[in-house]
Amino acid sequence: MPDTPQTPLTPTDEAVLQEARRRSRRSFLVGGTAALAGLLGWRWLSTGSEADGLSGPLRTVLDANARVAGRYFSPTHLAPEFARSRARRPRANGSVGLDEELDPAAWRLRVTPAGGTIPREFTLAELQALPRVEMTTELKCIEGWSTIVTWAGVRFADFLARYPLASAAAPFVHLTTPDEAYFVGLDMASALHPQTLLCYEMNGQPLTAEHGAPLRLVTPVKYGIKQIKRLGHIRFPAQRPPDYWAARGYDWYAGL
Amino acid sequence: MKQLREKHPLAIRWFHWINFPVLALMIWSGLWIYWANDVYRLGWGNTTLLRFFPQSFYEAFDVPYKLARGMSWHFVLMWVFALNGLLYVVYTLVSGEWRELLPTRRSFAEAWQVVLHDVGLRKQPLPPRKFNGAQQLAYTAVVLMGAGSLLTGAAIYKPTQLAWLTTLLGGYEWARLEHFALTIGYVLFFVVHVAQVIKAGWNNFRAMVAGFEVVDVPAGDA
Numbered sequence: 077m078p079d080t081p082q083t084p085l086t087p088t089d090e091a092v093l094q095e096a097r098r099r100s101r102r103s104f105l106v107g108g109t110a111a112l113a114g115l116l117g118w119r120w121l122s123t124g125s126e127a128d129g130l131s132g133p134l135r136t137v138l139d140a141n142a143r144v145a146g147r148y149f150s151p152t153h154l155a156p157e158f159a160r161s162r163a164r165r166p167r168a169n170g171s172v173g174l175d176e177e178l179d180p181a182a183w184r185l186r187v188t189p190a191g192g193t194i195p196r197e198f199t200l201a202e203l204q205a206l207p208r209v210e211m212t213t214e215l216k217c218i219e220g221w222s223t224i225v226t227w228a229g230v231r232f233a234d235f236l237a238r239y240p241l242a243s244a245a246a247p248f249v250h251l252t253t254p255d256e257a258y259f260v261g262l263d264m265a266s267a268l269h270p271q272t273l274l275c276y277e278m279n280g281q282p283l284t285a286e287h288g289a290p291l292r293l294v295t296p297v298k299y300g301i302k303q304i305k306r307l308g309h310i311r312f313p314a315q316r317p318p319d320y321w322a323a324r325g326y327d328w329y330a331g332l
Numbered sequence: 333m334k335q336l337r338e339k340h341p342l343a344i345r346w347f348h349w350i351n352f353p354v355l356a357l358m359i360w361s362g363l364w365i366y367w368a369n370d371v372y373r374l375g376w377g378n379t380t381l382l383r384f385f386p387q388s389f390y391e392a393f394d395v396p397y398k399l400a401r402g403m404s405w406h407f408v409l410m411w412v413f414a415l416n417g418l419l420y421v422v423y424t425l426v427s428g429e430w431r432e433l434l435p436t437r438r439s440f441a442e443a444w445q446v447v448l449h450d451v452g453l454r455k456q457p458l459p460p461r462k463f464n465g466a467q468q469l470a471y472t473a474v475v476l477m478g479a480g481s482l483l484t485g486a487a488i489y490k491p492t493q494l495a496w497l498t499t500l501l502g503g504y505e506w507a508r509l510e511h512f513a514l515t516i517g518y519v520l521f522f523v524v525h526v527a528q529v530i531k532a533g534w535n536n537f538r539a540m541v542a543g544f545e546v547v548d549v550p551a552g553d554a
Binding site for chain 2: 088089095100104114121134141149217221296326332
Protein backbone atom coordinates (compact mmCIF):
# COMPACT_ATOMS: atom_id res chain seq x y z
CA MET A 77 0.00 0.00 0.00
CA PRO A 78 1.36 3.43 -0.89
CA ASP A 79 1.88 6.07 1.75
CA THR A 80 -1.35 7.71 2.73
CA PRO A 81 -1.83 11.06 4.37
CA GLN A 82 -4.33 9.51 6.75
CA THR A 83 -4.12 9.34 10.50
CA PRO A 84 -2.58 6.14 11.88
CA LEU A 85 -6.11 4.94 12.79
CA THR A 86 -6.93 4.31 9.13
CA PRO A 87 -7.32 0.56 8.76
CA THR A 88 -5.23 -1.21 6.21
CA ASP A 89 -6.90 -3.23 3.49
CA GLU A 90 -6.02 -6.40 5.36
CA ALA A 91 -7.68 -5.12 8.48
CA VAL A 92 -10.76 -4.15 6.47
CA LEU A 93 -10.97 -7.60 4.97
CA GLN A 94 -10.50 -9.16 8.38
CA GLU A 95 -13.37 -7.08 9.69
CA ALA A 96 -15.45 -8.13 6.68
CA ARG A 97 -14.72 -11.78 7.44
CA ARG A 98 -15.59 -11.30 11.09
CA ARG A 99 -18.91 -9.64 10.31
CA SER A 100 -19.74 -12.17 7.59
CA ARG A 101 -19.01 -15.05 9.92
CA ARG A 102 -21.24 -13.59 12.60
CA SER A 103 -24.08 -12.84 10.19
CA PHE A 104 -23.98 -16.24 8.54
CA LEU A 105 -23.90 -17.86 11.98
CA VAL A 106 -26.97 -15.89 13.06
CA GLY A 107 -28.63 -16.63 9.71
CA GLY A 108 -27.83 -20.31 9.96
CA THR A 109 -29.21 -20.47 13.49
CA ALA A 110 -32.37 -18.69 12.40
CA ALA A 111 -32.75 -21.07 9.46
CA LEU A 112 -32.35 -24.01 11.82
CA ALA A 113 -34.92 -22.55 14.19
CA GLY A 114 -37.27 -22.03 11.25
CA LEU A 115 -36.76 -25.63 10.17
CA LEU A 116 -37.50 -26.88 13.69
CA GLY A 117 -40.58 -24.65 13.83
CA TRP A 118 -41.76 -26.07 10.53
CA ARG A 119 -41.26 -29.61 11.77
CA TRP A 120 -43.09 -28.78 14.99
CA LEU A 121 -45.99 -27.33 13.00
CA SER A 122 -46.25 -30.31 10.70
CA THR A 123 -45.52 -33.23 13.00
CA GLY A 124 -47.31 -32.19 16.16
CA SER A 125 -49.89 -34.54 17.61
CA GLU A 126 -52.33 -35.53 14.90
CA ALA A 127 -55.83 -34.37 15.67
CA ASP A 128 -58.49 -34.93 12.99
CA GLY A 129 -56.04 -35.68 10.21
CA LEU A 130 -54.20 -32.45 10.83
CA SER A 131 -51.31 -31.62 13.13
CA GLY A 132 -52.35 -30.06 16.44
CA PRO A 133 -50.69 -26.66 15.96
CA LEU A 134 -52.21 -26.18 12.51
CA ARG A 135 -55.63 -27.10 13.85
CA THR A 136 -55.17 -24.59 16.67
CA VAL A 137 -54.47 -21.80 14.18
CA LEU A 138 -57.43 -22.79 11.98
CA ASP A 139 -59.69 -22.60 15.03
CA ALA A 140 -58.20 -19.21 15.91
CA ASN A 141 -58.88 -18.08 12.33
CA ALA A 142 -62.47 -19.22 12.80
CA ARG A 143 -62.79 -17.05 15.91
CA VAL A 144 -61.47 -14.05 13.96
CA ALA A 145 -63.89 -14.80 11.11
CA GLY A 146 -66.71 -15.26 13.64
CA ARG A 147 -66.04 -11.79 15.05
CA TYR A 148 -66.33 -10.23 11.62
CA PHE A 149 -69.28 -12.39 10.56
CA SER A 150 -72.54 -10.54 10.21
CA PRO A 151 -76.01 -11.53 9.00
CA THR A 152 -75.94 -8.30 7.03
CA HIS A 153 -72.94 -9.49 5.00
CA LEU A 154 -74.78 -11.11 2.14
CA ALA A 155 -73.49 -13.20 -0.73
CA PRO A 156 -74.13 -11.46 -4.05
CA GLU A 157 -77.18 -12.63 -5.95
CA PHE A 158 -77.17 -13.14 -9.69
CA ALA A 159 -79.68 -13.10 -12.52
CA ARG A 160 -81.66 -16.32 -12.63
CA SER A 161 -80.58 -16.79 -16.25
CA ARG A 162 -77.00 -17.34 -15.13
CA ALA A 163 -77.90 -20.38 -13.03
CA ARG A 164 -76.36 -23.72 -14.05
CA ARG A 165 -76.52 -27.25 -12.77
CA PRO A 166 -73.65 -27.81 -10.36
CA ARG A 167 -71.44 -30.86 -10.29
CA ALA A 168 -72.82 -33.52 -7.92
CA ASN A 169 -69.73 -33.99 -5.77
CA GLY A 170 -70.09 -36.34 -2.86
CA SER A 171 -72.60 -39.10 -2.32
CA VAL A 172 -71.79 -40.14 1.25
CA GLY A 173 -75.06 -40.75 3.06
CA LEU A 174 -77.05 -41.09 -0.17
CA ASP A 175 -76.55 -44.80 -0.73
CA GLU A 176 -79.85 -46.19 0.47
CA GLU A 177 -83.03 -45.84 -1.56
CA LEU A 178 -85.21 -43.11 -0.16
CA ASP A 179 -88.99 -43.28 -0.01
CA PRO A 180 -90.08 -39.62 -0.29
CA ALA A 181 -93.47 -40.34 1.25
CA ALA A 182 -91.94 -41.91 4.33
CA TRP A 183 -89.21 -39.29 4.73
CA ARG A 184 -89.37 -37.01 7.74
CA LEU A 185 -87.03 -34.33 8.98
CA ARG A 186 -86.32 -35.13 12.61
CA VAL A 187 -85.30 -32.27 14.85
CA THR A 188 -84.21 -32.87 18.41
CA PRO A 189 -84.74 -29.70 20.45
CA ALA A 190 -81.84 -28.11 22.29
CA GLY A 191 -81.45 -29.83 25.64
CA GLY A 192 -84.05 -32.42 24.70
CA THR A 193 -83.89 -36.02 23.60
CA ILE A 194 -87.12 -36.69 21.73
CA PRO A 195 -87.04 -35.55 18.12
CA ARG A 196 -89.94 -33.82 16.51
CA GLU A 197 -90.79 -34.89 12.97
CA PHE A 198 -91.62 -32.70 10.00
CA THR A 199 -92.98 -33.61 6.59
CA LEU A 200 -91.77 -31.83 3.50
CA ALA A 201 -95.22 -30.26 3.15
CA GLU A 202 -94.93 -28.71 6.61
CA LEU A 203 -91.61 -27.13 5.65
CA GLN A 204 -92.98 -25.97 2.30
CA ALA A 205 -95.82 -24.26 4.13
CA LEU A 206 -93.28 -21.86 5.62
CA PRO A 207 -92.28 -18.71 3.65
CA ARG A 208 -90.52 -19.77 0.46
CA VAL A 209 -87.27 -17.97 -0.27
CA GLU A 210 -85.58 -18.12 -3.64
CA MET A 211 -82.03 -16.97 -4.23
CA THR A 212 -79.52 -17.25 -7.06
CA THR A 213 -76.11 -17.50 -5.47
CA GLU A 214 -72.73 -18.96 -6.22
CA LEU A 215 -72.10 -22.43 -4.82
CA LYS A 216 -68.42 -22.76 -3.90
CA CYS A 217 -66.78 -26.11 -3.59
CA ILE A 218 -63.77 -26.37 -1.32
CA GLU A 219 -61.96 -27.86 -4.34
CA GLY A 220 -61.98 -24.41 -5.91
CA TRP A 221 -64.76 -24.50 -8.48
CA SER A 222 -67.99 -22.55 -8.27
CA THR A 223 -71.38 -22.57 -9.99
CA ILE A 224 -74.23 -20.12 -9.91
CA VAL A 225 -77.40 -21.92 -8.84
CA THR A 226 -80.98 -20.87 -8.09
CA TRP A 227 -82.13 -22.41 -4.82
CA ALA A 228 -85.48 -22.30 -3.09
CA GLY A 229 -86.48 -23.30 0.38
CA VAL A 230 -87.20 -21.98 3.82
CA ARG A 231 -84.77 -19.91 5.81
CA PHE A 232 -83.39 -21.92 8.70
CA ALA A 233 -83.99 -18.80 10.81
CA ASP A 234 -87.66 -18.72 9.76
CA PHE A 235 -88.00 -22.41 10.55
CA LEU A 236 -86.60 -21.89 14.06
CA ALA A 237 -88.77 -18.81 14.54
CA ARG A 238 -91.89 -20.82 13.68
CA TYR A 239 -90.77 -23.90 15.62
CA PRO A 240 -88.61 -22.67 18.51
CA LEU A 241 -86.73 -25.90 19.05
CA ALA A 242 -83.56 -23.98 19.86
CA SER A 243 -82.83 -20.40 20.73
CA ALA A 244 -80.23 -18.27 19.01
CA ALA A 245 -78.15 -18.79 22.15
CA ALA A 246 -77.64 -22.46 21.29
CA PRO A 247 -74.05 -22.53 20.07
CA PHE A 248 -74.09 -25.29 17.45
CA VAL A 249 -76.22 -27.13 14.95
CA HIS A 250 -75.49 -30.72 13.99
CA LEU A 251 -77.02 -31.98 10.75
CA THR A 252 -76.89 -35.56 9.52
CA THR A 253 -78.20 -37.69 6.69
CA PRO A 254 -80.92 -40.21 7.66
CA ASP A 255 -78.30 -42.97 7.86
CA GLU A 256 -75.92 -40.64 9.81
CA ALA A 257 -73.12 -41.49 7.36
CA TYR A 258 -72.62 -37.83 6.46
CA PHE A 259 -72.69 -35.21 9.17
CA VAL A 260 -72.02 -31.53 9.39
CA GLY A 261 -71.42 -29.10 12.23
CA LEU A 262 -72.43 -25.47 11.99
CA ASP A 263 -72.04 -22.50 14.27
CA MET A 264 -75.44 -21.00 15.12
CA ALA A 265 -74.59 -17.60 13.61
CA SER A 266 -74.04 -19.20 10.21
CA ALA A 267 -77.17 -21.31 10.56
CA LEU A 268 -79.26 -18.19 11.25
CA HIS A 269 -77.78 -16.19 8.35
CA PRO A 270 -80.65 -15.00 6.13
CA GLN A 271 -79.20 -16.91 3.15
CA THR A 272 -79.04 -20.23 4.98
CA LEU A 273 -81.90 -22.33 3.64
CA LEU A 274 -83.49 -25.68 4.23
CA CYS A 275 -83.67 -26.13 0.50
CA TYR A 276 -86.06 -28.27 -1.56
CA GLU A 277 -85.69 -26.79 -5.06
CA MET A 278 -82.75 -26.33 -7.39
CA ASN A 279 -83.04 -24.26 -10.57
CA GLY A 280 -86.83 -24.30 -10.40
CA GLN A 281 -87.19 -28.08 -9.97
CA PRO A 282 -87.53 -30.27 -6.89
CA LEU A 283 -84.11 -31.49 -5.78
CA THR A 284 -82.87 -34.56 -7.60
CA ALA A 285 -81.55 -37.48 -5.58
CA GLU A 286 -77.90 -36.72 -6.37
CA HIS A 287 -78.36 -33.13 -5.23
CA GLY A 288 -79.95 -34.10 -1.95
CA ALA A 289 -83.68 -34.77 -2.36
CA PRO A 290 -85.93 -34.19 -0.61
CA LEU A 291 -84.26 -31.56 1.59
CA ARG A 292 -80.74 -30.23 1.87
CA LEU A 293 -78.91 -27.35 3.45
CA VAL A 294 -77.80 -24.44 1.26
CA THR A 295 -75.75 -21.54 2.50
CA PRO A 296 -73.32 -19.22 0.76
CA VAL A 297 -71.54 -18.58 4.06
CA LYS A 298 -69.99 -22.07 3.90
CA TYR A 299 -68.25 -24.27 1.37
CA GLY A 300 -70.23 -27.05 -0.30
CA ILE A 301 -68.90 -29.62 2.18
CA LYS A 302 -71.16 -28.05 4.83
CA GLN A 303 -74.23 -27.92 2.60
CA ILE A 304 -75.42 -31.38 3.51
CA LYS A 305 -77.67 -33.26 1.10
CA ARG A 306 -80.64 -35.44 2.10
CA LEU A 307 -81.14 -34.01 5.56
CA GLY A 308 -82.34 -36.53 8.10
CA HIS A 309 -81.72 -35.27 11.60
CA ILE A 310 -80.94 -31.90 13.16
CA ARG A 311 -79.65 -31.53 16.70
CA PHE A 312 -78.44 -28.61 18.80
CA PRO A 313 -75.49 -29.87 20.85
CA ALA A 314 -73.80 -27.81 23.53
CA GLN A 315 -70.35 -28.97 22.40
CA ARG A 316 -68.91 -28.47 18.94
CA PRO A 317 -70.29 -31.42 16.95
CA PRO A 318 -68.17 -33.64 14.74
CA ASP A 319 -67.99 -32.87 11.06
CA TYR A 320 -67.34 -35.35 8.27
CA TRP A 321 -64.65 -33.36 6.48
CA ALA A 322 -63.19 -31.70 9.56
CA ALA A 323 -62.39 -35.24 10.73
CA ARG A 324 -60.46 -35.64 7.47
CA GLY A 325 -58.09 -32.69 7.87
CA TYR A 326 -60.30 -29.80 6.76
CA ASP A 327 -61.14 -26.68 8.70
CA TRP A 328 -64.16 -27.23 10.95
CA TYR A 329 -65.50 -23.71 10.38
CA ALA A 330 -65.01 -23.68 6.57
CA GLY A 331 -66.73 -20.28 6.45
CA LEU A 332 -66.88 -18.02 3.42
CA MET B 333 -7.99 1.16 -0.60
CA LYS B 334 -10.71 -1.11 0.59
CA GLN B 335 -13.59 -0.04 2.76
CA LEU B 336 -16.75 -1.51 4.21
CA ARG B 337 -19.87 0.28 3.06
CA GLU B 338 -23.18 -0.37 4.77
CA LYS B 339 -25.81 -1.41 2.25
CA HIS B 340 -28.87 -3.19 3.64
CA PRO B 341 -30.19 -2.33 7.12
CA LEU B 342 -30.60 -5.23 9.54
CA ALA B 343 -34.42 -4.95 9.51
CA ILE B 344 -34.59 -5.21 5.72
CA ARG B 345 -32.38 -8.29 5.80
CA TRP B 346 -34.65 -9.98 8.33
CA PHE B 347 -37.78 -9.08 6.34
CA HIS B 348 -36.16 -10.41 3.18
CA TRP B 349 -35.02 -13.71 4.63
CA ILE B 350 -38.25 -14.35 6.52
CA ASN B 351 -40.24 -13.63 3.41
CA PHE B 352 -38.26 -16.04 1.27
CA PRO B 353 -39.21 -19.35 2.96
CA VAL B 354 -42.68 -18.11 3.91
CA LEU B 355 -43.53 -17.10 0.35
CA ALA B 356 -42.03 -20.36 -0.90
CA LEU B 357 -44.31 -22.33 1.44
CA MET B 358 -47.28 -20.16 0.46
CA ILE B 359 -46.63 -21.01 -3.19
CA TRP B 360 -46.13 -24.67 -2.34
CA SER B 361 -49.30 -25.00 -0.27
CA GLY B 362 -51.08 -22.92 -2.91
CA LEU B 363 -50.08 -25.52 -5.47
CA TRP B 364 -51.66 -28.25 -3.32
CA ILE B 365 -54.85 -26.20 -3.24
CA TYR B 366 -54.78 -25.32 -6.93
CA TRP B 367 -54.39 -28.97 -7.93
CA ALA B 368 -57.95 -29.73 -6.74
CA ASN B 369 -59.30 -27.47 -9.51
CA ASP B 370 -56.48 -26.97 -12.00
CA VAL B 371 -58.31 -25.16 -14.77
CA TYR B 372 -55.83 -22.57 -15.99
CA ARG B 373 -53.79 -22.68 -19.17
CA LEU B 374 -52.00 -20.45 -21.63
CA GLY B 375 -53.64 -20.66 -25.01
CA TRP B 376 -56.68 -19.80 -27.10
CA GLY B 377 -59.62 -21.80 -28.39
CA ASN B 378 -58.54 -25.40 -28.59
CA THR B 379 -54.87 -24.50 -28.68
CA THR B 380 -53.03 -24.89 -25.39
CA LEU B 381 -49.47 -23.67 -25.18
CA LEU B 382 -48.99 -24.46 -21.53
CA ARG B 383 -51.23 -26.28 -19.11
CA PHE B 384 -51.03 -25.40 -15.42
CA PHE B 385 -49.84 -27.99 -14.70
CA PRO B 386 -48.92 -31.14 -16.59
CA GLN B 387 -49.57 -34.41 -14.78
CA SER B 388 -45.85 -35.20 -14.87
CA PHE B 389 -45.18 -32.03 -12.90
CA TYR B 390 -47.70 -33.00 -10.22
CA GLU B 391 -46.25 -36.48 -9.95
CA ALA B 392 -42.67 -35.27 -9.85
CA PHE B 393 -43.43 -33.03 -6.88
CA ASP B 394 -45.99 -35.27 -5.15
CA VAL B 395 -48.73 -32.65 -5.39
CA PRO B 396 -52.00 -34.65 -5.66
CA TYR B 397 -54.51 -35.11 -2.82
CA LYS B 398 -53.11 -32.53 -0.42
CA LEU B 399 -55.94 -29.99 -0.54
CA ALA B 400 -56.75 -30.08 3.17
CA ARG B 401 -53.12 -29.83 4.21
CA GLY B 402 -52.49 -27.13 1.62
CA MET B 403 -55.36 -25.02 2.91
CA SER B 404 -54.29 -25.30 6.53
CA TRP B 405 -50.68 -24.32 5.77
CA HIS B 406 -51.91 -21.49 3.57
CA PHE B 407 -54.21 -20.12 6.25
CA VAL B 408 -51.53 -20.35 8.94
CA LEU B 409 -48.66 -18.79 7.01
CA MET B 410 -50.82 -16.06 5.50
CA TRP B 411 -50.52 -14.24 8.82
CA VAL B 412 -46.72 -14.37 8.75
CA PHE B 413 -46.62 -13.29 5.11
CA ALA B 414 -49.01 -10.38 5.73
CA LEU B 415 -47.37 -9.22 8.95
CA ASN B 416 -43.84 -9.44 7.60
CA GLY B 417 -44.86 -7.57 4.45
CA LEU B 418 -46.68 -4.91 6.40
CA LEU B 419 -43.72 -4.37 8.74
CA TYR B 420 -41.41 -4.15 5.72
CA VAL B 421 -43.50 -1.44 4.11
CA VAL B 422 -43.80 0.49 7.37
CA TYR B 423 -40.05 0.21 7.91
CA THR B 424 -39.17 1.48 4.44
CA LEU B 425 -41.49 4.43 4.95
CA VAL B 426 -40.23 5.35 8.42
CA SER B 427 -36.53 4.79 7.70
CA GLY B 428 -36.61 6.71 4.43
CA GLU B 429 -35.43 3.61 2.59
CA TRP B 430 -38.39 4.09 0.26
CA ARG B 431 -36.47 6.87 -1.49
CA GLU B 432 -34.04 4.31 -2.88
CA LEU B 433 -36.78 1.86 -3.79
CA LEU B 434 -39.54 3.91 -5.34
CA PRO B 435 -39.21 4.34 -9.13
CA THR B 436 -38.77 7.84 -10.47
CA ARG B 437 -39.63 9.24 -13.87
CA ARG B 438 -36.30 8.13 -15.30
CA SER B 439 -36.55 4.59 -13.86
CA PHE B 440 -38.38 3.28 -16.91
CA ALA B 441 -35.80 4.49 -19.43
CA GLU B 442 -33.04 3.32 -17.13
CA ALA B 443 -34.65 -0.08 -16.69
CA TRP B 444 -34.56 -0.53 -20.45
CA GLN B 445 -30.85 0.33 -20.46
CA VAL B 446 -30.29 -2.21 -17.70
CA VAL B 447 -32.01 -4.86 -19.78
CA LEU B 448 -29.88 -3.97 -22.82
CA HIS B 449 -26.79 -4.08 -20.63
CA ASP B 450 -27.69 -7.44 -19.15
CA VAL B 451 -28.28 -9.08 -22.51
CA GLY B 452 -24.95 -7.63 -23.73
CA LEU B 453 -26.25 -5.00 -26.16
CA ARG B 454 -25.07 -2.01 -24.16
CA LYS B 455 -21.57 -1.58 -22.84
CA GLN B 456 -21.87 1.53 -20.66
CA PRO B 457 -21.70 0.76 -16.94
CA LEU B 458 -24.87 0.73 -14.89
CA PRO B 459 -25.69 3.64 -12.60
CA PRO B 460 -23.75 3.36 -9.37
CA ARG B 461 -26.80 3.92 -7.16
CA LYS B 462 -27.92 1.35 -4.61
CA PHE B 463 -30.86 0.31 -6.79
CA ASN B 464 -30.98 1.03 -10.51
CA GLY B 465 -34.20 1.75 -12.40
CA ALA B 466 -34.87 -1.90 -13.17
CA GLN B 467 -34.43 -2.82 -9.52
CA GLN B 468 -36.65 0.04 -8.37
CA LEU B 469 -39.39 -1.12 -10.69
CA ALA B 470 -38.99 -4.78 -9.81
CA TYR B 471 -38.80 -4.32 -6.03
CA THR B 472 -41.72 -1.90 -5.98
CA ALA B 473 -43.77 -4.12 -8.28
CA VAL B 474 -43.20 -7.18 -6.12
CA VAL B 475 -44.41 -5.32 -3.03
CA LEU B 476 -47.53 -4.25 -4.92
CA MET B 477 -47.94 -7.88 -6.00
CA GLY B 478 -47.77 -8.87 -2.34
CA ALA B 479 -50.58 -6.44 -1.57
CA GLY B 480 -52.44 -7.88 -4.56
CA SER B 481 -52.02 -11.40 -3.24
CA LEU B 482 -53.42 -10.38 0.14
CA LEU B 483 -56.41 -8.67 -1.47
CA THR B 484 -57.21 -11.38 -4.01
CA GLY B 485 -56.53 -13.98 -1.34
CA ALA B 486 -58.95 -12.33 1.09
CA ALA B 487 -61.51 -12.13 -1.72
CA ILE B 488 -61.46 -15.89 -2.27
CA TYR B 489 -60.98 -16.74 1.42
CA LYS B 490 -64.14 -14.89 2.55
CA PRO B 491 -66.12 -14.16 -0.62
CA THR B 492 -69.37 -13.66 1.30
CA GLN B 493 -68.15 -11.68 4.30
CA LEU B 494 -65.94 -9.58 1.98
CA ALA B 495 -68.36 -9.68 -0.95
CA TRP B 496 -67.61 -6.04 -1.78
CA LEU B 497 -63.96 -6.90 -2.32
CA THR B 498 -64.68 -10.04 -4.32
CA THR B 499 -67.10 -8.12 -6.53
CA LEU B 500 -64.58 -5.30 -6.95
CA LEU B 501 -62.03 -7.80 -8.21
CA GLY B 502 -64.43 -9.13 -10.82
CA GLY B 503 -66.08 -11.90 -8.81
CA TYR B 504 -64.92 -15.12 -7.20
CA GLU B 505 -63.55 -16.84 -10.29
CA TRP B 506 -61.66 -13.78 -11.50
CA ALA B 507 -60.20 -13.21 -8.05
CA ARG B 508 -58.98 -16.82 -8.00
CA LEU B 509 -57.35 -16.37 -11.41
CA GLU B 510 -55.75 -13.09 -10.31
CA HIS B 511 -54.42 -14.78 -7.19
CA PHE B 512 -52.92 -17.53 -9.35
CA ALA B 513 -51.44 -15.10 -11.90
CA LEU B 514 -49.70 -13.17 -9.13
CA THR B 515 -48.17 -16.42 -7.93
CA ILE B 516 -46.79 -17.13 -11.40
CA GLY B 517 -45.45 -13.57 -11.24
CA TYR B 518 -43.49 -14.40 -8.07
CA VAL B 519 -41.98 -17.44 -9.73
CA LEU B 520 -40.86 -15.34 -12.71
CA PHE B 521 -39.53 -12.67 -10.32
CA PHE B 522 -37.64 -15.36 -8.43
CA VAL B 523 -35.98 -16.73 -11.57
CA VAL B 524 -34.77 -13.31 -12.73
CA HIS B 525 -33.84 -12.23 -9.20
CA VAL B 526 -31.70 -15.30 -8.52
CA ALA B 527 -30.04 -15.03 -11.94
CA GLN B 528 -29.18 -11.39 -11.24
CA VAL B 529 -27.87 -12.19 -7.77
CA ILE B 530 -25.62 -14.91 -9.17
CA LYS B 531 -24.43 -12.52 -11.87
CA ALA B 532 -23.77 -9.73 -9.38
CA GLY B 533 -21.54 -11.98 -7.31
CA TRP B 534 -20.60 -12.70 -3.73
CA ASN B 535 -20.06 -9.16 -2.50
CA ASN B 536 -23.61 -8.23 -3.47
CA PHE B 537 -25.12 -11.41 -2.02
CA ARG B 538 -23.23 -11.08 1.24
CA ALA B 539 -24.68 -7.58 1.65
CA MET B 540 -28.16 -9.12 1.98
CA VAL B 541 -26.85 -11.36 4.77
CA ALA B 542 -24.23 -9.28 6.58
CA GLY B 543 -25.37 -5.84 5.50
CA PHE B 544 -22.15 -4.42 4.04
CA GLU B 545 -20.20 -4.43 0.81
CA VAL B 546 -16.44 -4.21 0.43
CA VAL B 547 -15.72 -1.32 -1.92
CA ASP B 548 -12.55 0.12 -3.39
CA VAL B 549 -12.19 3.81 -2.79
CA PRO B 550 -9.33 6.01 -4.01
CA ALA B 551 -6.90 6.59 -1.16
CA GLY B 552 -7.67 9.83 0.60
CA ASP B 553 -11.39 9.67 0.00
CA ALA B 554 -11.98 7.82 3.22
